[in-house]
Amino acid sequence: MSPARPLDPALAPLPPLPESLRVAYDAERFRADGHRLIDWLADELGRAHGRDDAPVLPWREPAAAQADWPVPPGAGDDDADGDADGELLAVLRRAAAGSIRLHHPRYLGHQVPPPLPGAALADLMAALLNNGMAVYEMGPTATPMELSVVRWMAARLGMPAGAGGVLTSGGSLGNLTALLAARQARAGFDAWADGDRGGPPLAVLCSKTAHYSVARAAHVMGWGDGGAVAVDVDARYRLRPDALDAAHARATADGRRVIAVVASAGATGTGAYDPLAEIAAWCEARGVWLHVDGAHGAAAALSPRHRHLVAGIERADSVVWDAHKMMAMPALITAVIFRDERRSFEAFAQEASYLFAAGQATDDRGAAHAEWFNLGLRTLECTKRSLSVMVYGVLAAHGPGLWRDYVERCFALGAALAARLDAADDFELVVPPDANIVVWRWRPPGAPPPGPALDALQAAVRRRVVERGRYYLLQVTLPVGVVMRSALMNPLTDDRDLDGVLDEIRAAGAGLVAAGGPG
Ligand SMILES: *Cc1c(COP(=O)(O)O)cnc(C)c1O
Numbered sequence: 102m103s104p105a106r107p108l109d110p111a112l113a114p115l116p117p118l119p120e121s122l123r124v125a126y127d128a129e130r131f132r133a134d135g136h137r138l139i140d141w142l143a144d145e146l147g148r149a150h151g152r153d154d155a156p157v158l159p160w161r162e163p164a165a166a167q168a169d170w171p172v173p174p175g176a177g178d179d180d181a182d183g184d185a186d187g188e189l190l191a192v193l194r195r196a197a198a199g200s201i202r203l204h205h206p207r208y209l210g211h212q213v214p215p216p217l218p219g220a221a222l223a224d225l226m227a228a229l230l231n232n233g234m235a236v237y238e239m240g241p242t243a244t245p246m247e248l249s250v251v252r253w254m255a256a257r258l259g260m261p262a263g264a265g266g267v268l269t270s271g272g273s274l275g276n277l278t279a280l281l282a283a284r285q286a287r288a289g290f291d292a293w294a295d296g297d298r299g300g301p302p303l304a305v306l307c308s309k310t311a312h313y314s315v316a317r318a319a320h321v322m323g324w325g326d327g328g329a330v331a332v333d334v335d336a337r338y339r340l341r342p343d344a345l346d347a348a349h350a351r352a353t354a355d356g357r358r359v360i361a362v363v364a365s366a367g368a369t370g371t372g373a374y375d376p377l378a379e380i381a382a383w384c385e386a387r388g389v390w391l392h393v394d395g396a397h398g399a400a401a402a403l404s405p406r407h408r409h410l411v412a413g414i415e416r417a418d419s420v421v422w423d424a425h426k427m428m429a430m431p432a433l434i435t436a437v438i439f440r441d442e443r444r445s446f447e448a449f450a451q452e453a454s455y456l457f458a459a460g461q462a463t464d465d466r467g468a469a470h471a472e473w474f475n476l477g478l479r480t481l482e483c484t485k486r487s488l489s490v491m492v493y494g495v496l497a498a499h500g501p502g503l504w505r506d507y508v509e510r511c512f513a514l515g516a517a518l519a520a521r522l523d524a525a526d527d528f529e530l531v532v533p534p535d536a537n538i539v540v541w542r543w544r545p546p547g548a549p550p551p552g553p554a555l556d557a558l559q560a561a562v563r564r565r566v567v568e569r570g571r572y573y574l575l576q577v578t579l580p581v582g583v584v585m586r587s588a589l590m591n592p593l594t595d596d597r598d599l600d601g602v603l604d605e606i607r608a609a610g611a612g613l614v615a616a617g618g619p620g
Pocket of ligand 1: 212270271272273274312314365367368369394395396397423433435
């Protein structure tokens with residue numbers, strides 16, 4: 102079809118391809134740079150594994166780091182000659198040298214793993230191919246891989262056929278996605294269409310130690326401060342099922358309808374697993390949705406030795422499981438799993454009814470069939486990275502045994518660190534760990550009793566350890582006060598490192614106590 106007035110090609114001549122773009126997209130240049138980059142990254146990996154060859158975190162004060170990384174000088178010059186040869190690699194090298202090294206066996210910090218190098222290669226491919234996934238045609242392999250990966254994860258949790266879901270960008274977004282579906286399923290009114298005018302204010306029950314993203318999701322959904330009702334925990338920071346009635350009664354007295362319980366399978370702070378089977382029984386008796394936040398710990402299902410920790414998870418209506426935690430994937434890859442996969446359409450209130458009517462939606466050849474594969478209907482993201490490629494690739498190449506070994510190794514490291522802390526006179530293990538997150542305090546002779554001074558001592562000694570760069574660990578505040586927190590995420594960590602971190606604390610803290618304590 103021509104427009105009414107034909108366009109004269111001479112009036113819109115296509116200029117020649119700018120040299121900058123020709124060079125930037127050149128395949129041979131990519132090949133050469135890529136080989137150099139991989140060679141150099143392999144060396145970097147070796148340096149991290151070498152322990153003393155590189156610091157875990159090359160500490161810089163934030164302001165100094167900012168001064169190191171101003172807006173690049175060339176950024177003001179539109180005519181600067183694109184990538185002067187090697188400049189990209191030079192910048193990447195400098196960035197890597199200053200980065201925290203998760204592959205360092207003395208990284209004992211956050212719940213972020215040293216990614217499997219093979220998964221990083223898959224990620225590189227995903228970045229280059231950039232299959233955006235919102236609709237099937239933009240991810241013609243990533244889409245079926247995603248559906249298969251999530252169905253496999255659901256089956257590993259013990260869920261029935263028909264369970265499945267989608268991948269999304271992180272546990273925080275995953276919790277929101279699952280709770281949006283819970284709201285639509287259990288509010289008793291159409292919360293998507295009618296908003297908060299459709300019925301009474303809603304609430305979820307969760308432990309006091311649930312990840313903050315649960316309360317944040319409640320706020321995002323407009324439920325205000327009372328939207329996430331805290332349930333008491335026991336001495337090991339696990340949700341107490343016998344406290345659910347009281348929390349429910351409080352919410353009801355507040356005029357709210359409780360639509361869901363959020364249980365933690367591996368709480369962020371302590372790694373504690375809530376008793377899922379008892380919580381599931383409570384939810385089933387009341388028709389309340391059970392969402393399990395297994396961002397950290399659902400992967401226990403991959404280990405025969407630790408599966409008991411998640412007994413009952415198969416009864417959950419929805420589960421969030423981060424592959425970028427205990428499956429050693431690069432961030433962010435989160436599965437949002439529904440016991441009935443069709444529920445996943447309800448998060449964003451798509452008209453799922455015709456899919457439900459179709460029964461076996463994946464066998465239907467009509468419109469419902471096509472919509473089933475357009476994953477953007479079920480995620481907050483429109484464009485999304487091909488997250489499935491990394492997980493599918495590792496699963497196909499190694500089988501689930503690699504993840505079983507990873508989980509069991511990391512949990513064993515947690516137990517081994519805990520045993521050392523428990524045996525040492527000058528350390529206190531705060532709670533016996535369920536998993537690979539250990540919380541503990543340094544209490545050398547002469548240290549102040551629990552209270553602000555002991556809290557300050559923990560903060561001061563941790564700061565020194567981090568600045569020294571040989572180890573990396575965290576501090577968190579629990580009801581007992583400020584404690585050290587170590588997530589054992591690196592399977593290459595060994596006995597030397599676990600003994601070493603205690604000695605490192607003693608060495609770094611020398612003088613802090615003798616001098617009468619910090620401050
Ligand atoms: C890490 C974590 C989250 C948040 O996940 P992100 O992927 O960091 O957004 C949520 N819940 C629990 C229990 C977690 O450990």
